Amino acid sequence: MGSKTLGSQKIAVIDYQMGNVHSVAKAFKLIGGDVVISNKKEVIERADCVVLPGVGAFADGMKNIKKFGLIKILEEEILKKRKPFLGICLGMQLLAKESDEFGLHKGLGWLDASVKMIKTGDTNLKVPHVGWNNIKMNIKCPLFKEIRQNSEFYFVHSFHVVCKLTQNVMAVCDYGIKLTAAIQKNNIFAVQFHPEKSQTAGLRVLENFLNLSKKEHA
């Protein structure tokens, strides 16, 4: 592992072999962050903020998080040391207590929430929910700073996070039913949409997240 100098904000993008880590890393690089893709303890410890992306099935995601011994490290860095954390798509769903994707599976349990299949009750609203949809956001959430209300983001998912506590829900998207689009619990942020694939508004969300860790570590 190369010993990069501690420059600006060091972002650890967790590689647990669940898809699209590079797009997320490239987006942060564009914004100007110092990105490292890794699943190594030392890297995550040194990072100012941590991003958990992910595309794939819930069970595989948890299996790989365990396989790389990430649970303890993440709990230490995020829950205890309270580093800013951003979960994206599957990386958001894994924070829930459980999911019923291909059988019932336990998640990280950081949020009092469960992951359920999307049931829209409208045959015109098909599942997976694929494409751009506008979100209603809590403008107080720092992720949405200077982003226009009702902005559109790219979604691609069949399951959604149902939160027990509505105060954790920072944005919703209307797809026949209200889908949780963003979550915040203290330093833990998560989005169901793909900011790294949502052009200008998406990159702004990532920039806002990055600025957050600047403040906290200033």
Add this chain to the structure above:
Amino acid sequence: MLLKKGRCVKGVNFKNHLDVGHPVTNAKIYDAQGADELIFLDITANKEERHILIDIVEKTASECFMPLTVGGGIKTISDIDKVLRAGGDKVSINTTAVENPRFIGQAAKKFGRQCIVVAIDYKLNKKRKNEVFIYNGTKATGRDSIEWAREVADLGAGEILLTNIDKEGTRSGYDIEIIREVSGAVNIPVIASGGAGNLEDLKKAIIDGHASAVSLASIFHFTDQNVIKARNYLKTWGVDVRTEA
């Protein structure tokens, strides 16, 4: 965007391909115009040339922060993994889905069904039935397009990219009838492809054909239409398109 040996090409009825530019350059233009998604379909798809496709996906993903679907020669879980790691969001599977239908379910289980697009290419056969063709429209399968759509949805496909080979590249309008039948037969999104020649065709595919999305190539390569005009046109017809892109 159809890709051949690292170039963007376009033909008519899956034949006579013309060079229409560099894929990454084209991608940047579509990104700037606010296209909702890019689909790369590699029609060379030789094992020896796969790295060219992966390289294009990687370069596009470093410059365009938008959804990318990638297809052409996807045969294994490892092929999908490579595409996703390069920055693709979804893969489009065609020939392998027919030859090994179990692969659809295996891929959906591994990557989630939202990641697995099944491309269905079809044309009218001698018996006037819409038959599914594989290997870039060269090999008949004996399968009916609507039945196959139903089957792939049951097997775990997350979307269907539905292309009428007889229409492809002709700019004579989409095959609205089959689009409507397939959209009604499955509960996953159907992307209409093949035949868009003017903006009204897009409206018809969405409003009359109930397509969830429309895929366009020739109209952008060879006419003065663009993504912005298409979006504004659809908006005037009350189609739910992005408001600011």
